[in-house]
Amino acid sequence: MKLLFQGDSITDGNRYKDKASRWDKNHQIGHSWAYVVTGALTCRHPGKYECVNRGVSGNTVKDLMLRWQEDALDERPDVMLLLIGVNDCSAIADGRMRPEEYGTVYRSLLRRVGEVSPGVRFILLEPFLIADDPRRTAIFTDLCRTVREIAEETDSLFIPLQDDFVRFARHDGRDLWLWDGVHPTEAGHYHIAEKVLAAGGQIFGTEAT
Numbered sequence: 001m002k003l004l005f006q007g008d009s010i011t012d013g014n015r016y017k018d019k020a021s022r023w024d025k026n027h028q029i030g031h032s033w034a035y036v037v038t039g040a041l042t043c044r045h046p047g048k049y050e051c052v053n054r055g056v057s058g059n060t061v062k063d064l065m066l067r068w069q070e071d072a073l074d075e076r077p078d079v080m081l082l083l084i085g086v087n088d089c090s091a092i093a094d095g096r097m098r099p100e101e102y103g104t105v106y107r108s109l110l111r112r113v114g115e116v117s118p119g120v121r122f123i124l125l126e127p128f129l130i131a132d133d134p135r136r137t138a139i140f141t142d143l144c145r146t147v148r149e150i151a152e153e154t155d156s157l158f159i160p161l162q163d164d165f166v167r168f169a170r171h172d173g174r175d176l177w178l179w180d181g182v183h184p185t186e187a188g189h190y191h192i193a194e195k196v197l198a199a200g201g202q203i204f205g206t207e208a209t
Contacts, residue, residue, distance in 0.1 A: 001205070002050045003041075004077035005034040006064065007084045007125075010183060011055030029053045033184070034081070036193035041204060049204075052077075060088045060097065061105040068109060073116045079203055080113055080120060081196065085127025085143045086182050092139050099139070103146040110154055121203050122156035123196065128165045130174050130181040157203060159195050 005011050013030025022028050029035050030053050038051040054071040056063070061084055064072075072080070084106070091097035113120055124147055129140045144162050151158035165188070168177045177188045184192065201207040 001048060001078045002052065002076065003038075004072065004075050004080045005029075005037075005051070005053040005055055006072060006080060006082045007055040008059040008087050009055070009057035010086070011053065011083050012057045013053070013055070013189075014057075015053050015055070017056070030055070031189075033189040033192035033196070036190055037081075037196050040193065040197055041206070045206070055083075058087060059084065060091050061102055061109065062091075062097065063087075064109055065105055068112060072109070072113055076117050077113070077120055078117075079123065079200075081123040081125065082109075083125035083127065083192075085140070085147065086129050089127075089129060089136055089140045089143060093133075093136050099142065102143055103150065106146065106150055107153075110150070110156075122151075122154060123159060123200055123203065124151045124156045125159045125192070125196070126161045128162045128178070130165060130169050130178055157199060159192075159199055161192060161195070164191065164195075 011032050011034055013032030013035060015030030016022070016024055016027040029038050029051060032055070034053045034055070041049045042051065052075055054075070064084065088097060088102050092099050092102070110122055126144050126147055127140070131137050131140070148158055150156070165177055174181060177185060179185050
């Protein structure tokens with residue numbers, strides 16, 4: 001089973017990106033939540049999973065579209081895990097993206113993968129942000145709603161995260177979970193991975209283990 005992790009810096013995890021370095025298995029997956037998910041699945045089920053990370057720091061959905069052929073379609077995944085949105089929020093707030101483009105492009109990304117890889121399953125992770133700016137918070141709320149709607153439309157697994165991190169920040173302080181309001185700490189990445197592993201058991205075929 002081939003798992004493809006896609007998104008921005010939260011998924012990227014400072015992985016090695018040039019093709020010449022992909023032999024280096026210490027660094028090809030990065031050190032994000034994708035690393036934790038990969039470690040858990042491949043440890044518990046040796047030889048069952050191939051895990052590939054193609055997250056790129058700074059990306060929006062429009063950036064994903066520009067590299068989608070090589071970094072998604074050509075990979076032919078059985079499962080694609082997608083977490084994208086925080087940079088889109090900034091782009092919308094700054095006038096570099098129209099609000100409706102997020103959902104339109106997001107849907108197109110999934111549709112194109114489904115056309116090339118029939119039977120692919122999608123795990124859509126809700127983006128998250130802790131911001132003091134009410135306008136950005138309102139924009140982000142709309143983006144989160146859009147991902148939930150797309151998950152329902154496409155019969156994808158939806159992983160809610162925004163309310164979790166807001167609750168954690170109120171209880172423990174933001175810096176213990178999202179050190180800058182955007183990027184997770186080790187605890188934050190582990191929490192994301194735990195939710196993916198718990199909710200994705202049926203997709204991964206790990207429910208009985």
